[in-house]
Amino acid sequence: MGQGHRDLVEPLDQRAAPQRLHHGGTYRPGRRWRGGTQVRHFGQVARVPGDPILGLLEHFRADPNPAKLDLGVGVYKDAAGRTPIPRAVKLAEQRLSDSEQSKSYVGGHGDPLFAEGLLRLVLGHQSAVLGAGRAGCTQAPGGTGALRLAGEFIARCLPGRAIWLSQPTWPIHETLFAAAGLEVRHYPYVGVDNRFDIEGMLAQLGRVPSGDVVLLHACCHNPTGFDLSPADWRRVLEVVRARELLPLFDFAYQGFGDGLEQDAWAVRLFSEALPEVLVTSSCSKNFGLYRERTGALIAIAADAEGLQDVRSQLAAHARNLWSTPPSHGAAVVGLILGDDTLRGCWQNELDGMRRRVAGLRMGLVEALRTYGLAQRFAHIAEQRGMFSYTGLSAAQVLRLRAEDGVYLLETGRANVAGLDAERLDQLAAAIARVVTD
Known part of the structure; x- marks a missing residue:
C-alpha cells in the first residue's frame, strides 16, 4: 500500500493492442491490482468535460x-x-403534509389531478382539443425528463425522423435527443448581428424534409430571450403545415414572458390548427419547484382513439426510463391549480x-x-x-x-x-x- 495508487495496478495483458469496437469506440485491456487477481473494469473509462x-x-x-x-x-x-x-407552494405543502395518507406509486402517467390542471393551464379552460378528448398528459421528472420521453417516443415510434433545433438552443436539447438516437439538425434563429432572424428560420424550415420534427420554444427562448410575434408564429405554422412537420414545443417558462395566457398563445394556435402536436411543460420556474423535478409531456392526437395509442407507448417508454414519476411536486401543482384561493395567490x-x-x-x-x-x-x-x-x-x-x-x-x-x-x-x-x- 505504501507504493501509492499508481503502483497498485498493472496491465492485464501487456501485449494486447487496443481493439476497435462495433460502436466505433476503442477497447483497451483492463488492468489488475498488483498482488491480486481482480480486473479493474473502470480503468478504460474516459473523463468527459462537465456541464x-x-x-x-x-x-x-x-x-x-x-x-x-x-x-x-x-x-x-x-x-x-x-x-x-412561493407562498402558495408552502401552503399547499402544509395541506399535503396533513392530508397525505400514502407514499405509494402514482402510476405511469402520474398524478391525475396534476394532469388535469396542467392540461387546462397549457391549452386553456375552453380548449376544443380538450373537449374532443384529443390531449393527454404524461408526468415526467421535470421538463428535461419530458423532453427525453419525447425523444424516446419519436425515435421508437416515428423512426427515421430528424429533429430540428434552433441555432442556438438550450445546450441540453442537443445531448438529450442524440441520446435518444435522433439525428439532430438546426435552423437559424439569431444572426451574427445578435438579432432574431425570422426570415432565415422560415427559409430553412421550408426545406426540412416532410415528416421531420421541429422543436419550438413557446416563449422566453432559451438562451436568447428573443421571441416570435403572433404574426411570426402564423408564418411558422403555415410552413409547418405545408411541410407536414411535427411540432414539439418546449414550454418551460409559462408566465415569465407576457403572462400565463399570453405565453400559451402559440401552443394553443398550433394545437387547434394541426392534428398532432407534442408539448413539454415544466413547473420548475413558474412554481419554484426546481428540485422537485415536476414536468410533463402533453400529446395531442388527431382523435381520442389515436391518443390512447400514443399514451400506451409513452407509458411503456416511461417505464423503462424512470418507471413512475416523483409525486410531491405534482401533488403541489395539482392542489394549487385546483383551488381558487391558492391559484390566485400563486398567480x-x-x-x-x-x-x-x-x-x-x-x-x-x-x-x-x-x-x-x-x-x-x-x-x-x-x-x-x-x-x-x-x-x-x-x-x-x-x-x-x-x-x-x-x-x-x-x-x-x-x-x-x-x-x-x-x-x-x-x-x-x-x-x-x-x-x-
Whole structure:
C-alpha cells in the first residue's frame, strides 16, 4: 500500500493492442491490482468535460470576491438574492403534509389531478382539443425528463425522423435527443448581428424534409430571450403545415414572458390548427419547484382513439426510463391549480416575478445609457423571460469574470433574473469598460 495508487495496478495483458469496437469506440485491456487477481473494469473509462453551466456555478462559489454576481445558472432570484419558495407552494405543502395518507406509486402517467390542471393551464379552460378528448398528459421528472420521453417516443415510434433545433438552443436539447438516437439538425434563429432572424428560420424550415420534427420554444427562448410575434408564429405554422412537420414545443417558462395566457398563445394556435402536436411543460420556474423535478409531456392526437395509442407507448417508454414519476411536486401543482384561493395567490406571485425581471431589463438598459450604450443594448429590454443574449463576446465575458466577478456564459447569455437592482450601475460600468477598452 505504501507504493501509492499508481503502483497498485498493472496491465492485464501487456501485449494486447487496443481493439476497435462495433460502436466505433476503442477497447483497451483492463488492468489488475498488483498482488491480486481482480480486473479493474473502470480503468478504460474516459473523463468527459462537465456541464458548462453547472461548472460555472462551481467557479462562482469558489470566487472570494465579495462583490461577485451570478448571472449563469437559470434560476429566479429575489431582491435578496434568494430563490424563494412561493407562498402558495408552502401552503399547499402544509395541506399535503396533513392530508397525505400514502407514499405509494402514482402510476405511469402520474398524478391525475396534476394532469388535469396542467392540461387546462397549457391549452386553456375552453380548449376544443380538450373537449374532443384529443390531449393527454404524461408526468415526467421535470421538463428535461419530458423532453427525453419525447425523444424516446419519436425515435421508437416515428423512426427515421430528424429533429430540428434552433441555432442556438438550450445546450441540453442537443445531448438529450442524440441520446435518444435522433439525428439532430438546426435552423437559424439569431444572426451574427445578435438579432432574431425570422426570415432565415422560415427559409430553412421550408426545406426540412416532410415528416421531420421541429422543436419550438413557446416563449422566453432559451438562451436568447428573443421571441416570435403572433404574426411570426402564423408564418411558422403555415410552413409547418405545408411541410407536414411535427411540432414539439418546449414550454418551460409559462408566465415569465407576457403572462400565463399570453405565453400559451402559440401552443394553443398550433394545437387547434394541426392534428398532432407534442408539448413539454415544466413547473420548475413558474412554481419554484426546481428540485422537485415536476414536468410533463402533453400529446395531442388527431382523435381520442389515436391518443390512447400514443399514451400506451409513452407509458411503456416511461417505464423503462424512470418507471413512475416523483409525486410531491405534482401533488403541489395539482392542489394549487385546483383551488381558487391558492391559484390566485400563486398567480399574483408569478406576476410579481415577471414584472421584476422586466424591470431589471429596463433598468440595465437605462444604467448603460450613462455610457452611451443604451441603443447598443436595447435588445435586452425587448427580450422576454429570464435569459438575454447580451451580444458580449467570449473575451469580454472572461474579462467580466476575471476583473469584476461577474459570471455569465461565454456565449454572452445572462440570467437577468439573477440581477440585483441595487447593482445595475455597477454591472453597467463593468460592461462599458469591457466593450469600450
